[in-house]
Amino acid sequence: MNIFATPDLLLALPEVVLLAATCFILLLDACLSDARRQVSYLLSLLTLLVTAVFTAALPDGSHIGFSGLFVVDGVAKLLKLVTCGAVAAVFLYSKDYLIQRGLLKGEYFVLVLFATLGIFVMASARSLLTLYMGIELLALSQYTLVAFDRDSPVAAESAMKYFVLGAIASGLLLYGISILYGVSGTFDLAQLTLQFHSGAAHQVGLLFGLAFLLAGIAFKFGAVPFHMWVPDVYEGAPTSVTMFLSAAPKLAYFALAFRVLAEGLGGALDAWQPMLILLVVLSLAVGNVVAVAQTNLKRMLAYSTISNVGFILLGFLAGTPFGYRAALFYTISYVLMAMGSFAMIILLARRGFEADRIDDFKGLAHRSPWFAWMMLFLMMSTAGVPPFVGFFAKLYVVQAVLDIGLTWLAVVAVLFSVIGAFYYLRVIKVMFFDAPSESALLVASPAFKFLLSANALAALVLGVLNSNLAETIAKALP
Amino acid sequence: MLTTILFYVFATVLVASALGVVLSKNPVHAALALVLAFFNSAALWLLLQAEFLGIVLVLVYVGAVMVLFLFVVMMLDINIAQLREGFTRYAPLGVLVAAIMVAEITYVVWVRHLGLDLSSWAPAMPVGFSNTKALGALLYTDYLLPFQLAAVVLLVAMVAAISLTMRKRPGYKQQDIAAQVAVRRQDRVRIMKVDSEQVR
Numbered sequence: 001m002n003i004f005a006t007p008d009l010l011l012a013l014p015e016v017v018l019l020a021a022t023c024f025i026l027l028l029d030a031c032l033s034d035a036r037r038q039v040s041y042l043l044s045l046l047t048l049l050v051t052a053v054f055t056a057a058l059p060d061g062s063h064i065g066f067s068g069l070f071v072v073d074g075v076a077k078l079l080k081l082v083t084c085g086a087v088a089a090v091f092l093y094s095k096d097y098l099i100q101r102g103l104l105k106g107e108y109f110v111l112v113l114f115a116t117l118g119i120f121v122m123a124s125a126r127s128l129l130t131l132y133m134g135i136e137l138l139a140l141s142q143y144t145l146v147a148f149d150r151d152s153p154v155a156a157e158s159a160m161k162y163f164v165l166g167a168i169a170s171g172l173l174l175y176g177i178s179i180l181y182g183v184s185g186t187f188d189l190a191q192l193t194l195q196f197h198s199g200a201a202h203q204v205g206l207l208f209g210l211a212f213l214l215a216g217i218a219f220k221f222g223a224v225p226f227h228m229w230v231p232d233v234y235e236g237a238p239t240s241v242t243m244f245l246s247a248a249p250k251l252a253y254f255a256l257a258f259r260v261l262a263e264g265l266g267g268a269l270d271a272w273q274p275m276l277i278l279l280v281v282l283s284l285a286v287g288n289v290v291a292v293a294q295t296n297l298k299r300m301l302a303y304s305t306i307s308n309v310g311f312i313l314l315g316f317l318a319g320t321p322f323g324y325r326a327a328l329f330y331t332i333s334y335v336l337m338a339m340g341s342f343a344m345i346i347l348l349a350r351r352g353f354e355a356d357r358i359d360d361f362k363g364l365a366h367r368s369p370w371f372a373w374m375m376l377f378l379m380m381s382t383a384g385v386p387p388f389v390g391f392f393a394k395l396y397v398v399q400a401v402l403d404i405g406l407t408w409l410a411v412v413a414v415l416f417s418v419i420g421a422f423y424y425l426r427v428i429k430v431m432f433f434d435a436p437s438e439s440a441l442l443v444a445s446p447a448f449k450f451l452l453s454a455n456a457l458a459a460l461v462l463g464v465l466n467s468n469l470a471e472t473i474a475k476a477l478p
Numbered sequence: 479m480l481t482t483i484l485f486y487v488f489a490t491v492l493v494a495s496a497l498g499v500v501l502s503k504n505p506v507h508a509a510l511a512l513v514l515a516f517f518n519s520a521a522l523w524l525l526l527q528a529e530f531l532g533i534v535l536v537l538v539y540v541g542a543v544m545v546l547f548l549f550v551v552m553m554l555d556i557n558i559a560q561l562r563e564g565f566t567r568y569a570p571l572g573v574l575v576a577a578i579m580v581a582e583i584t585y586v587v588w589v590r591h592l593g594l595d596l597s598s599w600a601p602a603m604p605v606g607f608s609n610t611k612a613l614g615a616l617l618y619t620d621y622l623l624p625f626q627l628a629a630v631v632l633l634v635a636m637v638a639a640i641s642l643t644m645r646k647r648p649g650y651k652q653q654d655i656a657a658q659v660a661v662r663r664q665d666r667v668r669i670m671k672v673d674s675e676q677v678r
Binding site: 012019066067069110117121129130133136137144 | 620622
């Protein structure tokens with residue numbers, strides 16, 4: 001009796017390689033002395049490179065494996081490749097920061113790699129079950145990373161908050177999934193699509209489950225009113241961890257929302273569109289208005305994240321292929337800009353000094369004109385000024401909303417992004433027109449400076465070449 | 479007939495031990511009563527032909543979880559008198575929860591009388607059917623991916639717990655076996671010549 005059909009492991013080769021390499025680093029690191037910790041760092045970068053190569057080598061088109069629980073398609077491939085790049089950049093940015101604070105430990109790399117595996121699993125999920133396993137893998141690694149600086153009471157506090165609220169969010173998500181299962185009898189997203197075709201939006205069970213699912217998704221994204229954890233966690237975590245939290249996981253949450261809402265419950269658009277509109281308007285309002293009052297740059301960027309999440313969800317609520325593409329475009333460009341902004345904070349920080357207040361950027365133009373300009377690029381791009389990539393990201397999502405006739409929502413989005421421009425411009429004003437409060441030179445490795453410059457310039461280059469990025473995305477997400 | 483008798487025996491002991499968990503004054507007795515309750519519910523699973531669940535309940539809950547529980551309960555110095563102080567304050571809430579539960583149980587029992595044939599939900603399995611095998615066949619084929627991912631999640635939890643709690647304390651006493659073995663006589667013993675006349 002042969003009941004065991006060998007699953008198509010080749011489809012999951014990047015995941016297998018990533019997991020095996022991570023376990024190897026975990027074992028090897030236990031035998032390394034502190035002086036040779038760099039080996040783990042280099043191996044982690046190598047792991048990401050190899051994983052990216054294997055991901056790129058995956059076959060084109062949509063392939064289903066593991067009895068329908070796993071899918072490799074264009075979106076999954078694109079998300080995985082961008083994730084590899086973003087995580088590698090986080091490693092490169094954070095090495096010196098970690099060394100200065102005595103935090104360079106193997107567990108940092110191992111946990112980030114496990115989180116990357118979680119993102120990969122979510123990107124390829126074709127069943128609510130797989131999706132949930134990915135979410136937990138990612139979330140558990142994130143909680144630990146936030147608390148990674150064990151001697152910092154602030155980090156411990158924010159990790160506790162994140163953990164408790166995250167557990168509630170996981171509970172909500174699971175509750176939603178279980179109700180959906182109760183109504184439909186399946187975890188499979190393709191089966192769900194068949195069950196909830198258009199016109200199913202009035203089913204009470206579906207609506208009930210959907211409300212919990214959306215609350216879970218909104219929490220993971222950090223959309224209002226499920227945003228309470230974002231500023232505290234962003235401020236409390238070590239900056240290198242904040243950089244990771246703000247960037248790569250957003251791609252995973254894009255996958256979560258895309259797989260559940262667009263692929264699984266696309267037919268029930270009428271049911272989730274109004275809920276998303278509420279989340280979007282609240283996120284845009286709270287994110288942009290509260291950010292104006294912040295003096296801490298990490299908190300300001302946290303509220304900026306909240307408002308940007310509003311824009312990502314704005315693309316989703318259109319419910320059209322163009323809308324999903326716009327949301328993906330927005331997510332990828334946001335990852336780029338968020339990483340650059342946090343890298344600027346790391347650049348200005350040094351041992352015993354975090355540089356996380358806006359005042360710490362005073363007179364940066366006198367201390368380092370080049371990096372003041374880089375920060376200007378990043379802030380302009382996040383604010384949505386042409387010709388930077390952030391402008392086109394906002395343009396596409398607003399276009400998507402206009403296409404479905406929600407003109408008032410587009411007007412609201414533009415109005416709030418104008419309010420939002422204020423606090424980005426304030427950072428620029430502080431850098432260029434205020435007298436420097438200190439004159440210490442910026443110390444960073446050449447690799448760091450090069451990567452940061454490339455990151456900021458990419459915001460400009462991708463803005464000019466936005467049609468190329470849009471084409472790549474359109475190919476991945478037809 | 480025999481199964482019915484067995485069911486009532488196990489169920490009676492189960493309810494009695496569950497009452498013991500709630501009512502006993504000594505937390506250690508309560509934990510032990512909970513062990514008994516687990517054993518009896520495992521026996522009920524067996525009666526339902528769910529032998530895998532029954533065995534897992536004993537292995538995991540009795541073998542691991544409850545032992546840990548007992549350790550914690552024995553190590554904590556619980557002041558019963560202090561715990562009882564809040565009883566009257568929380569009594570109304572307790573009564574409310576109890577009332578809701580009684581209402582729910584009544585509702586379930588009432589639904590049963592609506593004519594739903596509950597016995598058909600779990601048809602008797604043929605002789606020799608092993609639900610351990612059936613579960614295993616599902617877990618290692620259709621649900622292989624989530625199963626393996628669950629293992630990874632547990633690994634992450636382990637790495638997280640160790641990396642967050644293990645620290646090198648400054649005054650930490652540790653045996654260095656190699657140093658102990660390699661010790662020479664000169665390191666430990668010093669031979670002194672003491673002149674006898676110096677002693678008074």
